[in-house]
Amino acid sequence: MPAPLAVFRALADPTRLRIVALLRQMELSVGELAQVLGQSQPRVSRHVKILADADLCDRRREGSWIFLGLGSAARESPLLAAIDGWDDPAAERWAIADAARLAAVRADRMASAEAYFDSRAADWDAIRSLHVAEAQVEGAILDLLGDHPLGRLVDIGTGTGRMIELLIDRATSAVGIDRSPEMLRLARAKVAPDGQSRAELRQGDMYALPVPDGGADTVVLHQVLHYAQAPAAAIAEGARTLGDDGRLLIVDFAAHDREDLRERDAHVRLGFDDGQIEGWFAAAGLALAASRELGGGELTVKLWLGQRRPESRHLKAVA
Template identity: 75%
Template sequence: MPAPLAVFRALADPTRLRILALLREMELSVGELAQVLGQSQPRVSRHVRIMADAELCERRREGSWIFLSLGKAGRSKPLLAAIDGWHDPSAERWRVADAVRLAAVRSDRVAAAEAFFNAHAAEWDAIRSLHVAETEVEAAVTAILAAAPIGRLVDIGTGTGRMIELLGARAERVTGIDRSPEMLRLARAKLAQAGLEQAELHQGDMYALPLADGSADCVVLHQVLHYAQAPAAAIAEAARLLAPGGRLLVVDFAPHEREELRERGAHARLGFDDAQVAGWFAAAGLETTAVRELAGHALTVKLWLGAQAPRHLKAVA
């Protein structure tokens, strides 16, 4: 079926027009769409399938949830521009009602995030008490990356989305990756509050990232590497994403002997030394360009910055 015909057939339904408008505002799960639309999940899923077949939306699985976002800009932008050019008073009541229900979805996300934080606050506070304040770490992250534009940012193991909050305003495009659907839902709530709802969040493994080669200008591994059973493989996979001249920032701990973090915190590695990280960078085709150290009460935080050589320099070498 020709693309224009498939698109207009897909939108020949009021519910699907509403779905398009909602996905324009924010990424939503099928369940959240059903909540906003006041329809059953099976019915909403049928509408979504039709739209996905016409490439008007994209589906992504996170655990047992399916999240939806607008399709590629080349397909969706002309349609949205046309819709904006038509004033339909009969549709206004739906827009108002949907906006109210969408606000309720945002509130539900925030409530879930607060509950998660409350449940884990003591555990996270115990680790934070061992090293310098987060504000110092974040200031060091900002400073070490200040020499060049952020460009396309990828945050691996994004967790609560804090690195995206910190750096997202300076980035052209932002993508967060995490294995945990619960953490991704938490990040969505926090990023919505920070006005960063357009950040892309994907479920994925640090050893097999769901992104193309050369798709990032800056990749961050913030307090993630100590969970890796194979740190060298994680760094190599992160480096794969870098475009020529791209940068990889690793923020983690220097070597320490806090065995309780291995036993209770699931830390696979008790910190890293400069030689280890430099060796992994070199094996991944990166040059170590900066190292920073922030000594704390019991743990020292280190920042290692590696850079991908521009393609023309590689050719000369």
């Protein structure tokens, strides 16, 4: 942990104070920060390094991009409260200007996301037409999870961040994890407008989650498992992160015979049956608490809710 002197030295610059204020609102790349601040990327990078060395800024590489968020020390409420309580008209003028440029960055992200989705709309519409409407699936998710607080939410394979968008109001915090930098950029376009004080997005693998043992209360795998080469291992890894009484929700397809989805949409598994999921749950130390079936299309959507068995942890996944 850096000494207090290093922290205050890092903040003894107007640009770095502006960077901290911006990162409190959303994660940004160095290029986006440069755009908002109206400065060159090399100059912004030097400021970012000073903040990072003081543990006030966290850098995370995703593909060729580096995204920045608040560091652990910057999350300490006394420091942020001191900044908020400082009456500085000049800083207020900068904040107003920065907010306007930050809105432009968000608009750029949304435009990029819309273009990305539009270019793939035909394929997605074809898939959606095979099963019940997403609104019905999301209603079933909320119903199955019930009124039980979600606590620390982890969304594996978060994609566009829709599950975080749906569930964040019922969680104390949320982490969306995806291997694809492109998907994470699209997710930020959804999550960022509401602020990221309780939600963050990370690049990671479903088989090696950047979450400590017992670091989650609710884990969600929404339409992810059929892409997994080793579904049992993905479930076991999700279960590893659950604390006592934690729950893991899988939303996926029931077993089907649509072989064309393997080549057209890279599906590795053609759905799952109850016996498979229950067996993988048991091997991961989970008990099947509830399930739901949503028919009405060529593909049936299934929901399986597993709950940690307190007496078992770190069990090996079955093949």
